[in-house]
Amino acid sequence: MKYFRNLIIIIVSIYVITLGFVFVDVGDTRPLVSLFKKLQSDSALKVVDFSVDKETSSKSKPAPNLNRNPYYGDLHVHTKYSFDAYVFGVTASPDDAYRYAKGEGIKHPLGYEMKLREPLDFYSVTDHGFYMGMIQAYADTTTDISQNDFAEPFHNLNRLENLTVESAGQRSNIFSSVLAGTVTQPYPDWHPKIIKAYLTRNTQNALKSFDYDIHKSAWADIARSANEHNDPGHFTAFIGYEFTTSTNIEGGNLHRNVIFESSKASIRPWTRIDSINPEDLWTWQDKLRDKGIDTISMPHNSNGSNGQMFEMETFYGNAITNDYAEKRMRNEPIVEITQVKGTSETHPLLSPDDEWADFEIMDVRVGSRPPTYSKPSGSYVREAYLNGLTMEFTRQGNPYKFGLIGSSDTHTGGGAFEESNYWSKVGLLDGDPENRGSVPLAEENIERLDEYMRAFNQPISTVNLDQGEYANTGFTQWGASGLAAVWAEENTRESIFNAFRRKETFATTGSRIAVRFFAGYDLSSINLNSDSVISEAYEKGVTMGSDLLQDNDKIPEFIVWAQKDKNGAPLQRVQIIKGWIDVNSGRPKEKVFDVVCSDGLEPDPITNRCPDNGAKVNINDCSITKNVGSSELKTTWKDPEFVNVDKSFYYVRVLENPTCRWSTWDAIKAGYKPREDLHETIQERAWSSPIWYIPDESDVDVIPLGGTVSLRDLN
Amino acid sequence: MKHKLLIFFLVGFLIYLIDIGLNSYDEKEIYISDQEIISLVTAWKSQVGRNPNDDEITRIINNLVEEEILYREALLLGLEKEDRIIKRRLAQKISFLKQESIPKAPTYNDLSNYYNNNKDKYFIDPKYTFTHYFFSSDNDSNKRSKEAFSNIYLNFEIESDPFFLGKNFVDITKRDIESDFGNNFSNHFDSIELDKWLGPFRSAFGHHIIYVTSYQEGFYPDINKVLKKVEVDFMLYQKDIALEKYLNEIKSEYKIYINPDLQI
Numbered sequence: 001m002k003y004f005r006n007l008i009i010i011i012v013s014i015y016v017i018t019l020g021f022v023f024v025d026v027g028d029t030r031p032l033v034s035l036f037k038k039l040q041s042d043s044a045l046k047v048v049d050f051s052v053d054k055e056t057s058s059k060s061k062p063a064p065n066l067n068r069n070p071y072y073g074d075l076h077v078h079t080k081y082s083f084d085a086y087v088f089g090v091t092a093s094p095d096d097a098y099r100y101a102k103g104e105g106i107k108h109p110l111g112y113e114m115k116l117r118e119p120l121d122f123y124s125v126t127d128h129g130f131y132m133g134m135i136q137a138y139a140d141t142t143t144d145i146s147q148n149d150f151a152e153p154f155h156n157l158n159r160l161e162n163l164t165v166e167s168a169g170q171r172s173n174i175f176s177s178v179l180a181g182t183v184t185q186p187y188p189d190w191h192p193k194i195i196k197a198y199l200t201r202n203t204q205n206a207l208k209s210f211d212y213d214i215h216k217s218a219w220a221d222i223a224r225s226a227n228e229h230n231d232p233g234h235f236t237a238f239i240g241y242e243f244t245t246s247t248n249i250e251g252g253n254l255h256r257n258v259i260f261e262s263s264k265a266s267i268r269p270w271t272r273i274d275s276i277n278p279e280d281l282w283t284w285q286d287k288l289r290d291k292g293i294d295t296i297s298m299p300h301n302s303n304g305s306n307g308q309m310f311e312m313e314t315f316y317g318n319a320i321t322n323d324y325a326e327k328r329m330r331n332e333p334i335v336e337i338t339q340v341k342g343t344s345e346t347h348p349l350l351s352p353d354d355e356w357a358d359f360e361i362m363d364v365r366v367g368s369r370p371p372t373y374s375k376p377s378g379s380y381v382r383e384a385y386l387n388g389l390t391m392e393f394t395r396q397g398n399p400y401k402f403g404l405i406g407s408s409d410t411h412t413g414g415g416a417f418e419e420s421n422y423w424s425k426v427g428l429l430d431g432d433p434e435n436r437g438s439v440p441l442a443e444e445n446i447e448r449l450d451e452y453m454r455a456f457n458q459p460i461s462t463v464n465l466d467q468g469e470y471a472n473t474g475f476t477q478w479g480a481s482g483l484a485a486v487w488a489e490e491n492t493r494e495s496i497f498n499a500f501r502r503k504e505t506f507a508t509t510g511s512r513i514a515v516r517f518f519a520g521y522d523l524s525s526i527n528l529n530s531d532s533v534i535s536e537a538y539e540k541g542v543t544m545g546s547d548l549l550q551d552n553d554k555i556p557e558f559i560v561w562a563q564k565d566k567n568g569a570p571l572q573r574v575q576i577i578k579g580w581i582d583v584n585s586g587r588p589k590e591k592v593f594d595v596v597c598s599d600g601l602e603p604d605p606i607t608n609r610c611p612d613n614g615a616k617v618n619i620n621d622c623s624i625t626k627n628v629g630s631s632e633l634k635t636t637w638k639d640p641e642f643v644n645v646d647k648s649f650y651y652v653r654v655l656e657n658p659t660c661r662w663s664t665w666d667a668i669k670a671g672y673k674p675r676e677d678l679h680e681t682i683q684e685r686a687w688s689s690p691i692w693y694i695p696d697e698s699d700v701d702v703i704p705l706g707g708t709v710s711l712r713d714l715n
Numbered sequence: 716m717k718h719k720l721l722i723f724f725l726v727g728f729l730i731y732l733i734d735i736g737l738n739s740y741d742e743k744e745i746y747i748s749d750q751e752i753i754s755l756v757t758a759w760k761s762q763v764g765r766n767p768n769d770d771e772i773t774r775i776i777n778n779l780v781e782e783e784i785l786y787r788e789a790l791l792l793g794l795e796k797e798d799r800i801i802k803r804r805l806a807q808k809i810s811f812l813k814q815e816s817i818p819k820a821p822t823y824n825d826l827s828n829y830y831n832n833n834k835d836k837y838f839i840d841p842k843y844t845f846t847h848y849f850f851s852s853d854n855d856s857n858k859r860s861k862e863a864f865s866n867i868y869l870n871f872e873i874e875s876d877p878f879f880l881g882k883n884f885v886d887i888t889k890r891d892i893e894s895d896f897g898n899n900f901s902n903h904f905d906s907i908e909l910d911k912w913l914g915p916f917r918s919a920f921g922h923h924i925i926y927v928t929s930y931q932e933g934f935y936p937d938i939n940k941v942l943k944k945v946e947v948d949f950m951l952y953q954k955d956i957a958l959e960k961y962l963n964e965i966k967s968e969y970k971i972y973i974n975p976d977l978q979i
Contacts, residue, residue, distance in 0.1 A: 054943075059839060063885055070880075118894065142759055142775040144768070217764030514879060531882045563879040566897030566919035600853075630853045631920045632879055 043200040044270045045287055050223035050239065051263035061233030064489035067534045068504070070514045071491055073122030073484045074101065074415050075240065076257055076300060076339060076407035081127040081218045082242075085411040086135040087157065088427035092413030094125040094225035098237055100414035102229070109427040114414040117421075117567060118512070121491050122236035122484075123229075125222055125413075126257045129241040129269030133218025137211060145211045150185065185209060204273045212268075219268055227263045232492045239265045243281055243297060245272040246366075247315075252308035252374075253301050253366035254278055256332065257407075258285070261294040261497045277315045279324075282331040296500055300336035300409065303344040304366035307378030310400055312387055325397025334500055337381050337507045337687060338406040338482035340416075340425040341366065345653075345687060347376040350383050354577075354592050356655065356683070360509070362477040369457040371474055382579060385690060386588035389581045389647045394702045403503025403545045403689030404651070406482025406510075417510035419682065420622070422480045422662035429473075436475035438666035438675060440468030449473075467672055476678055480662050481509040485686075487516075487543070503545025503689045506652075512565040513686040515574075517544045517652045519693075523557040524636050533559070544651075545689040550696045555642050558691075560595060561634035562654040568684060569656040570629025573597050573610045576637060580648035586700075592653075596635040599628060605640075615657035617681045622660035622668060629657040644695060651690035655683045745783050752776060813961040821949055829949045830938045836948065837941050840888040841933035843904055845925050849878035852921040860915035860922035867912045867924065879920070886931065896923070 024030060078085040079092050089109035092100075100106045103119035137143045138154035145151060185208045187193045197206035204210045219241070226237040240259035246252055256278065258269070270284045278297075285295050302309035314324060337344050342362025351357040364371040377383065381404070388400030408415025409425060416422045424430035433439040441449060446462060449471050453461035462469040485506045486499035499505060506515055516534065520541025526533055537559050542548050548556055564571045579590040594603040597610030604611070615628040639650075658681040664674040674680045755775050759767050767775065795801050821829075830837065848863060850856035854876065863873045880895050889901035897919030907913070907927050914924035938945065 060886075062887065062891075065881070067881060137763065140759075140763075141778055142755070142767070142771060143763060144771050147774065211763075213765050214763050220764075516879075529876060531877045533877050534881070561879065563920065598853075632851060632853065 040199055040201050042287075043202040044266055044268060044274060044284060045291065046267040047264055047288070047291055047293055048220075048223075048267050049264045050220065050227050052224055052227045054228065059234060062490065064495070066489065067538065068487040068489055068499075069491075071121035071236075071486050071488055071496060072508075072512055073120050073124075073236070073486075073496075074407050074410075075122075075124045075126065075238070075259060075298065075405065075484050076242075076336060076409045077123065077125050077413065077415065078127050078242075078409070078411040079125055079222075079413050080136060081133050081222060082411060083128055083131040083135045085127070085427065086139065087154075088411055088429055089157075090412050090427045094127075094222050095229075097125050097413035098123060098225060098229035101237075102235060106414055108412055108423055108431055110431040112423075114412065114416070114423060116414070117418065119235075120483075122238070122486075122496055124238035124240035124257070124259050125226065126240040126242045126259070127218075127222060128244045129219075129258075129271040130244045130273060131210075131215075132222075132241065132269060132271075133214050134210065136218075137214045143211075143214070145209070145214070148208065150209055201274075202268075204271070207273070216268055223263075223265055230263075230493065234491060236491055236493050236496050238493065238497075239263070241269040243269070243271065243278070245276045245278060245281075247306075247308050248276065250306050250308070251365050251368055251372070252306035253304040254299070254309060255301055255366070256281065256297040256299045257336070258295055258297045259497075261493060264293055266293070279315055279327070282327050285331045286327070294497070295331075296334065296497075297332045298334050298336050298405065299332060300339060300407070301341055301344065301362075301366050302335070302379050302381065302384075303342050303347075303362050304364060304368075304374050305379050306365050306372075307375040310378050310380075310384035310387065312378075312391065320391050320396045320399055322395075322397035325391070325399040328399040329401055332402065333503055334403040334405050334505055334689075335381060336407050336482075336484075337404045338509055339409040340478045340481060341409060342477060342479070343481065343509070344380050346380045346382040349376050350380055351590060351592075354590075356575075356592075356653070356685075359685075360477075360479045360481065360682070364474065364477075370459055382577070382590065385649050386579045386581075386590065389579070389649070390586075390588055393581050393586070393647060393699055395699050401692060403500070403505045404507040404687050405484035405486075405500075405505050406507035407484050408482065415510075416480050416662075417483065419480050419510075419660055419662045419684075420665045422665065424475055424478055430475045430478070433666040433670060435471055435473060436478070436666075437463075437471040437473055438476065438663040438678075439670040439672050440465075440470055463677075466676055470675060476663060476675070479509075479682070483508045483510055483512070485514070504543055505545065506686055506688045508686040509682075509684045511568045511656060511684040511686070513568070513571070513654050513656065513684070514563045515652055515654050515686050515688050516559070516561040517688040517691065518542065518559040519546075519548045519556050519650065519691045521551050521554040521556060523559050524638070526559065526636070528559070528561075528634055528636060533561070542691060544691060547692050547694050549694050550644060553644055555638055555644075556693060558595075558637045558639075558650065559634070560637065560652050560688075561632070562652070562686070563632045564630070564656065565684075569624055569659050570615075570631060571598055571633050572613060572615065572629055572655045572657045572683065574633045574635070575653045575655070576650050577653055578639065578641075578648060578650050580643075580646045583643070583645045583647075583695075591641070593637075593639075595637045596633045598630040598633065598657075613657070617658050617660060619660070619664065619674060619680055620668070622665060624657060624659060646693075647695060648693040649690040650693070652686075652688040654686040656685065658683050745780060747776070747779060747783075751779065755779065810958050813958045821946065821953075826942065826945050826949055827938055829952065830941075830945050833948070833952075834935050837936055837945070839934050839936055840890065842886040842888055842931040843892070843907070843927055844883075844885050844887075844929040845927040846883045847878065847923045847925040848873050848875035849882075849920075850915070850922045851876045854921075856921035857915075860924060864912065864915055864924050875924075876921070878923075896920070 077097050079094050079097050080086050080090050092106055096106045100114065100116065101120045101123035103116055105113040105115035108114050135154055138146050138151035139157045140146055141155050146155065186206045187208055194206050197203055205212055223239045226239045229235065230237040238259040240257055243256045243258055245254045247254065266288060270281055281297060285297065288295060299309055313319060343360040346354060346357045347361060348357045363374055365374045384400040388398040392398040411425050412427050416424065424436050430436040434441050434445060441462065446469055450461045460472050463472050485508060486496050487504045488495040488499040518537040518541040522540050523537065526536045558576065560574055560576065562571060562574050573594050574596045576593045576595050578593065579588065581588055593608045594610045597603055598613045601611050601613060603609060613628050615625045617624050661679055661682040663678045664680050667674045756767060756772065759775060789795065850860040863875065867873065889904060892901040892904065898917065900916060900918045903916045907930060909927055909930060912924055912926050915922040916925065
């Protein structure tokens with residue numbers, strides 16, 4: 001008995017002493033914990049060369065162009081390997097997606113063909129890293145993992161006979177509720193898998209619903225496919241994935257796409273299971289870079305972030321510092337400003353004086369059910385640029401000095417970029433006009449939709465309008481957008497990736513508008529009608545994505561030159577959007593200048609607006625006024641309100657003449673009038689990355705009322 | 716006499732009963748071939764990236780058995796009739812069957828024959844190097860380009876506009892020309908004369924007067940440089956013609972009736 005008591009005392013003491021050691025704190029570190037950490041290896045830092053054996057292309061590589069060519073691409077594409085795409089009925093593989101980019105037709109889950117009018121120059125399949133490849137394994141009823149209760153709703157989900165519009169309700173339910181429950185079941189603490197997960201720093205392995213082999217083989221297939229389709233000089237394919245993270249309580253969208261520069265990549269994607277904090281993603285990217293693997297990450301859908309994508313504080317609410325700003329910019333030099341789920345340039349509440357601010361606004365948090373409002377402030381690019389200047393002004397560094405691209409975020413392998421040929425992005429859920437709310441529901445579909453929406457946790461399933469009951473699926477706020485564009489010497493991974501790093505990029509809403517933008521102090525000496533405009537501009541100035549440093553009291557001059565999409569509508573106007581910090585008041589300000597108008601019209605010097613060029617859209621057949629608008633617009637521009645001590649940025653917005661929106665095309669094709677509560681027309685557009693004007697010295701030290709006192713100082 | 720007839724019927728009935736008994740006994744037997752299991756395991760492996768463990772193999776087999784049972788029960792109820800998915804699946808199956816009846820791996824001879832018959836697929840496009848004068852459609856391009864063209868060999872300064880994508884194009888293919896100029900612009904390069912001003916030609920952006928300085932003939936690459944691609948294409952082609960041949964043979968045996976007055 002005594003022996004037994006002693007044993008218990010010994011066990012308890014060992015336990016207490018061990019705990020004590022673990023938590024003992026010497027000089028802000030815990031020695032025992034760091035000892036344990038020494039045992040860890042980081043599975044996410046293992047590098048694999050995924051390159052494939054293939055015949056060298058017999059096509060010769062075109063010579064590089066020193067004045068650079070515009071290349072168009074899509075850096076945001078999902079295939080069957082994404083947990084949600086698979087639930088949406090998508091069976092397209094990465095190979096299918098790359099074939100689509102090169103101009104071949106592939107099948108939509110509803111059976112019709114998707115095909116580009118013109119092939120793209122570069123592409124990246126970016127499936128969700130989180131649970132990559134797993135859903136397919138749940139659906140296959142022969143895998144070990146499919147035998148668990150959580151996998152049951154996924155069984156045989158995408159067999160041919162299950163690919164129907166009628167299955168949308170079940171699919172939505174799986175998407176909104178089942179998935180969330182599935183992933184949060186770890187093994188019990190004593191389980192060997194938990195120890196293994198700890199030692200390899202691979203938290204995924206601690207989850208019952210996860211199979212690392214399946215996950216790795218999906219990632220390897222994605223990387224193989226990119227390497228196989230990459231064709232230097234003709235077509236560029238980047239290995240990539242989506243880091244699908246969000247804030248915990250509010251569900252603010254913090255999604256980013258990560259792309260790799262070369263044929264090498266980590267053995268697995270770093271995902272939200274590793275950490276939901278984007279700062280940890282950047283740490284991982286930094287470590288990979290030390291091993292010679294360069295990557296960039298690109299935030300998207302800031303519009304659905306509830307103000308959290310571009311906050312003026314860190315993820316945990318601390319102040320932004322120079323280190324934070326540098327780290328963020330080193331890892332995410334560009335941002336996706338437009339895609340299917342809306343455009344994130346600015347919001348009417350943030351830019352009340354910008355008549356074009358109300359453009360393809362999606363005002364809910366990404367994936368929120370029931371739909372929940374996303375706060376505009378902190379969610380849009382233009383305000384982020386301004387806040388970046390403010391933080392630079394207060395010597396915290398500028399974490400928001402990024403360039404711009406667009407992309408589609410299609411989940412079917414192929415993006416829909418034309419308003420007149422639109423299939424949205426989530427496969428069976430929005431692949432037909434009734435479900436996406438552009439034409440009234442047939443009588444027999446109203447009840448089905450009601451079930452569908454209940455499953456989707458959306459209280460109101462339909463809206464009653466003039467022409468009947470419309471689906472209230474929220475897809476009406478989505479659109480046929482967008483493309484990433486770069487200025488690069490040649491169509492190779494290296495050249496295009498360097499353009500991302502330089503931020504010599506622009507974004508379009510799907511149209512192949514092209515835009516040049518330069519700033520300098522002697523650009524007015526360049527004759528815009530000479531053939532050497534571009535080479536002279538590169539020589540005398542800086543281009544989009546760059547800094548223009550103060551040169552005493554000289555006033556910057558800008559050259560902007562835009563060309564229309566050869567298959568699209570003519571151009572209406574080119575604008576320069578200026579944002580700055582007024583050094584006297586410390587206030588952020590913004591202004592939109594029309595700098596060149598179509599048809600030889602001149603901007604009004606007081607309002608800075610072009611007169612109406614008279615272009616109209618016939619809503620009955622979507623035809624547009626002929627012979628109005630320009631095929632190209634160019635000018636040299638000087639800021640009439642320039643103040644040389646104000647930190648400023650300037651970016652270009654190019655606007656096409658109005659054309660029908662996809663919802664109008666859907667309605668007309670089905671014999672209806674356009675739905676009255678949606679915009680009938682749209683102005684396709686392009687945005688350049690900004691040029692930042694950097695004054696010599698205008699930063700301030702912020703001194704809080706009462707000053708700053710730290711206890712250490714007192715000691 | 717009457718008895719004989721009765722015996723005849725009784726014996727007949729007995730044979731009928733035995734027949735039912737034997738047959739129904741047959742219908743409750745399920746044979747699963749090694750081949751079937753091996754092929755499922757192979758598919759599983761290629762999907763998941765490793766060999767299934769014992770439990771998983773058991774499940775693969777159980778699944779197969781259960782599927783077979785449900786299938787037979789469904790057939791008994793006649794559920795296969797007038798089901799479009801089943802029809803499509805069967806049609807697909809026979810297509811695969813006909814496509815897959817390819818005897819053996821192709822020989823070099825097969826490939827070289829195929830290559831010679833489909834040379835155009837492997838054709839390396841011609842390349843053009845040219846310079847041009849551009850006249851923007853925003854600025855009366857039709858008239859200005861014609862005037863410029865008529866004066867082009869005189870020593871006048873040509874007042875043209877700079878073209879957005881540049882003045883000189885080096886070694887570009889017709890597809891690139893199409894992508895840069897639009898509107899079937901590359902058709903003008905079909906019968907091009909070198910070292911001579913030509914035009915004006917209309918593009919999506921205005922008019923152009925072009926001067927081609929060099930033209931690199933398109934060519935057919937040596938088959939050995941594209942052998943892998945030829946092999947893949949050849950196999951696909953074999954599948955297509957197998958099905959087509961079969962369909963053509965069988966189509967003539969059918970009479971097809973479609974209501975000519977159907978309104979859609």
